Amino acid sequence: MNYYSLNKEAENTSFKDAVIKGLAPDKGLYFPESITPLPKSFFDNIDNLSHTEIAFEAIKQFVSPEIPASVLKTIVEETLSFDFPVVKLNDNISTLELFHGPTMAFKDVGARFMARCLGYFNKDNTNEVTVLVATSGDTGGAVANGFLGVKGVNVVILYPSGKVSDIQEMQLTTLGQNIKALEVDGTFDDCQAMVKTAFLDETLTSKMQLTSANSINVARWLPQLFYFMFAYKQLHNTHENIVFSVPSGNFGNVCAGMMAQQLGLPIKHFIASNNENNVVTRYLDSEKYEPKPSVQTISNAMDVGAPSNFIRIQEIYKNNFSALKENISSYSFSDDETCEAMLEIFNTYNYVADPHGAVGYLGSKNYLKDNPNAHCVFLETAHPTKFLDVVEKVIKEKQPLPEQIQSVMGREKVAVSIATYNDLKDFLLS
């Protein structure tokens, strides 16, 4: 598959090149040249397919011919070595748990898939790559874990100081080896802007091959479309009108869901559920796209003021506002509402949701008011214990720590503090 830049000022390029570059030379995000829907028989037969088989069929057109089928099979098998259960809360609401991977965040799938693709492209160990990542909490840990020890790959993670949870910080600052953490005096948007600037800085790019492991990178972004298929497989025999409520920040996940829909997955509607960082909610209300500096919330991984992937969503809908509005609704919720939702989910369903999932639950409830025949699936994008302080304070109950979380507790944090783009540059050149 070839990819084009959404800024339309760079040459089209192969999957391999798009993965190695991350961002196109004109600073645009890459997008596949074509999307061929899967045959109806694929969806009719989905009950008989394993996760690996579903993922292989769904992703193969986007990565071939650079990744041969036999290699792709191994990559998806290794990537998806954990479960993706749907838990039903009531007749109209279920949750899709995306936190059973090594860092207990949905980012594990994309990070592991991309690490393996880069590992394959660098199998002869000829081209050292530096992976730059901006994180508002979860991407950093997932990338650190997914890329740990991958030969020829150095990872540099930028995170906003004081704006990620303690466990998230441990996950991204304690692994050592080829993983380095930079603690930025600023917001996630500052981190993301620094990373994008670095890609265009010839004084850096002439000396090192830089790429991104944010959802900017097609190998990080596209595998997220698997989740929607896994949920469909678990629900389609018992529920019609499946609607996904996606807690959204950088909008990679909901956009990946739209790619699954483009492949033919029968999804009725999407809900982009936001915290108070609500540029898309405001856009859908007003048709004016006005990014604002991000504000800090308890669903910190969604504290994004200028979502990278919104431009991909616009591309899917060919910039047609009415078509977009037909297919997606968006609502925004305060921290108080999020805490009330966490408590309601706990008291009513005896289920512990994390703050991001709780925002997704609220989105589902809002949508159901006008669409009582829908079945809403909100994505539980991270395990509640990653936000231990908030969760235990709200539900007033101690939570057992899963093994994945225990394994990083008490490790020594190693991070370099930076404040400006020049600090990042000096670090990369040192």
Ligand SMILES: Cc1ncc(COP(=O)(O)O)c(C=O)c1O
């Ligand atoms: C726990 C959690 N929920 C939701 C999101 C938002 O996802 P996206 O950036 O793909 O919109 C993120 C970060 O991306 C996250 O880490």
Ligand SMILES: N[C@@H](CCOP(=O)(O)O)C(=O)O
């Ligand atoms: N919420 C993310 C922000 C970056 O999103 P990405 O999907 O573009 O990597 C995080 O947790 O870091």
